[in-house]
Amino acid sequence: MSATVAPARRRRRRTHVLVFLAPAVVIYTLFMVYPLLDSLRLSLFGVVDGREVFVGFDNFRLLLGDDLLSARFWNAVGNNLVFFAVHFVVQNPIGLLLAALLASPTLRGRAVYRTLIFIPTTLSVVIVGFIWQLILSPLWGFVQTPLLGRSSTALITLSLMSVWQYVGIPMLLFYAVLISIPDDLVEAAYVDGANDWQVFWRIKFPLLLPTVGMVTVVTYVANMNAFDLIYTVKGALAGPDFSTDIMGTLFFRTFFGFQLQRGSSTMGATVATFMFLLILAGVLLYFFGWQRRVETYEL
Amino acid sequence: MATATTTARPHSAPGAHHPVRHQPTWRRRLGAAMPHLVLIGYTLVALAPIAMIVMNSMKERRAIFSEPFRLPTAETFSLVGYQTVFERSRFELYFLNSFVVTVVSVLLVLLLGSMAAFALSEYRFWGNTLLALYLALGIMIPIRLGTVSILRLLVDLSLVNSLLGLILVYTAMGLPLAVFVLGLFFRQVPRDLKEAARVDGASEYWVYRLAMPLIRPGLAAIGVFTMLPIWNDLWFPLILTPGESVRTVTLGAQLFLGQFVSDWNAVLAVLTLAMLPMLALYIIFSKQFMRGLTQGAIK
Structure with a gap:
């Protein structure tokens, strides 16, 4: 059967898969995966003069090192x-x-x-x-x-x-x-x-x-x-x-x-x-x- | 029939020594009543606090304290608490907001989740397993951890204080479990049925539509699992939609309770109002609810 599948049909099949998957993947990626990764990234940044700069593990050091925190x-x-x-x-x-x-x-x-x-x-x-x-x-x-x-x-x-x-x-x-x-x-x-x-x-x-x-x-x-x-x-x-x-x-x-x-x-x-x-x-x-x-x- | 099996058991095992038969009747009766005593006892533990709230919400203030365990009588009956709630807050609006957010989110999760689950279980394509794994990651990782970046993202998209923002976040939150569980259900749909439809010239979208009714138990289970945390959530409404016009019931109740904490009539009334819709829905559909949950649990 697969031998008779025309290229056009095969391509249409691929669009189906895309249509089925895209909405869920896009929403999940944008509102869940991206924020989670971005949060991990932000933990390595600090605010200096109103701008975000990379500070390495300073935040972690502060959280674990500062007496009160x-x-x-x-x-x-x-x-x-x-x-x-x-x-x-x-x-x-x-x-x-x-x-x-x-x-x-x-x-x-x-x-x-x-x-x-x-x-x-x-x-x-x-x-x-x-x-x-x-x-x-x-x-x-x-x-x-x-x-x-x-x-x-x-x-x-x-x-x-x-x-x-x-x-x-x-x-x-x-x-x-x-x-x-x-x-x-x-x-x-x-x-x-x-x-x-x-x-x-x-x-x-x-x-x-x-x-x-x-x-x-x-x-x-x-x-x-x-x-x-x-x-x-x-x-x-x-x-x-x-x-x-x-x-x-x-x-x-x-x-x-x-x-x-x-x-x-x-x-x-x-x-x-x-x-x-x-x-x-x-x-x-x-x-x-x-x-x-x-x-x-x-x- | 159920009793027949237990009484029949000693006969089916003539060699086995069964002390139960020699026990005096009262002990056997007690043994039979024991499960009921425990279950009734625990049911009381589960329901008494709720009953206390509902019952006392319809009493005048003095009666709440002087006779908390009595049902409201003609003398003690009073709806002053409810009056305060509707005069001082826009509870009907909060209900509407919660309703819109919950219904739209659940429908989106079911639609987009089933589409993705169908594609993942139906077609073989490059990266299928990887994509399934990617989507399943969200089952174990709570979306709340990305809150810092979700807020930033919604600010950039001007979706703060908008129900749409809340809906998108909840949809992303519900999708991982939906895709995973619905995939298990889709895999049980008979192949012949789908192939027959394809031979008849049905498009892939039609095959998906055809399979949908067959996974109804899965849809019910996911519907329940998704609906409860959304309706009951405090975290995201508190952070993403604190504005009065987009406030949900849970947040509305929380703010109202904080403000009117000493007005017991109003507090009891708000609690009753806030739990009533879910309670009514649950009791009406308890059979489907339980079946959905149990089936989802076995999966």
């Missing part, structure tokens, strides 16, 4: 890792428990539970932030301690608010895996004398592990550029005393400036570059440290 930076990195750790430790067990209960074949009303439990995930982070701010407000009096007002509890409280919102996603992903496990496999184990507990940990859990890894890396990336929740509840200064400051809020303040601090595009780009490196490190760790070691089973 580096304290803020490491504080934000640490807080962000705590933010992620709380997600990891809390959302996986809860998501797993809910998914396992939902996937049990004798359960009635599963669709209702699933739909209702997923509702918080559909809300905007701004709404979630304010809902909890009101619920936790000592004015309303359900909680007497100002959990969001103390630097010792604010970050953990905010992390848990975020878990409350997003736990529906791991639940749903785990659930999707659990219901795709063939009945024969489970039945065979029961016939061999395994109990529910053994069936879960020996058969279902290994099949869930790849999804646990995927959920974890997606959560990590989302957490590393989180911003909305902290900004909504605590403002750009991420108080009290920067105890809830994460990379996203640090980036925002560095770029736009806040109170006495003046905003800087190039320093903002530098913080963004660090965020990029942190995300890259996490993703690479996932691909090489986890995904390659966890066995994936074809069902």
Whole structure:
């Protein structure tokens, strides 16, 4: 057939491919790839006399070397890792428990539970932030301690608010895996004398592990550029005393400036570059440290 | 039917020792009720805060504090909060803006994403794999990291404070995942069908149109995945479209909440208003929503 294809038809085929691909590639390149690369470039520039000049790694040296800036930076990195750790430790067990209960074949009303439990995930982070701010407000009096007002509890409280919102996603992903496990496999184990507990940990859990890894890396990336929740509840200064400051809020303040601090595009780009490196490190760790070691089973 | 399988299990395994059968009835009943207790408990955790907000938004101020858990009665019913919202801000305009941005962005992502995915999965051409990889990079890298340069770009294009600017950024943000996932769906469209159409003299555009209905589950999944973060986003509206006339609901609510923080009636009303559209949409389409998400998750 290919021998009979006329040159004209072949060329037309090529225009098709171009028409199909060009719009997506152009928009993606212009509004995503170019800005990302340009941000990386900007992190190597500084403003001297109102003009942008190449300064090498000066911005990075400033961010890590200056006493105040580096304290803020490491504080934000640490807080962000705590933010992620709380997600990891809390959302996986809860998501797993809910998914396992939902996937049990004798359960009635599963669709209702699933739909209702997923509702918080559909809300905007701004709404979630304010809902909890009101619920936790000592004015309303359900909680007497100002959990969001103390630097010792604010970050953990905010992390848990975020878990409350997003736990529906791991639940749903785990659930999707659990219901795709063939009945024969489970039945065979029961016939061999395994109990529910053994069936879960020996058969279902290994099949869930790849999804646990995927959920974890997606959560990590989302957490590393989180911003909305902290900004909504605590403002750009991420108080009290920067105890809830994460990379996203640090980036925002560095770029736009806040109170006495003046905003800087190039320093903002530098913080963004660090965020990029942190995300890259996490993703690479996932691909090489986890995904390659966890066995994936074809069902 | 579901209960039949569990009671049948001990019979199918006569050799296996099953302690369940010797347990007293009340313990077995408790065992059967346990999943429901846990699920109802967690459903309450997920919904109670939302219900509190909606319920109290329709009460007069004193009742909000004196009896927060009671539904509004004839005496305590009051819509003063909603009145404040519509008198003091242009919420109907914010809704319209959010609606336009979300709908246009999602449609663009679905259209351009499916076109690119079709081309990548249908035709072999030089650089196909490389281009697919290039487009997939954006799945893991958050577009927010390029914010400094996105703002500069939009300033150069005079697209700051314009809904079009926001739409283009969101389209770029949604495309990588759309191209990747829709490509998986396109690959499952039977080859015979496309070849038959080609033999009948159909153009490639027609073949694409023909394949579209067959990937509907994929389109639904991507539609959901794309819509939620766009409607709920605070970051880009805050930075790219802070102007009053182009404000989105999420940003509008955030600013209003900051301004009226001590007016609990107004705050509760704004929260209810801002979450209502997504909530209504979600509950109406929950079945399709869940199917789309679960299917997208398995991919």
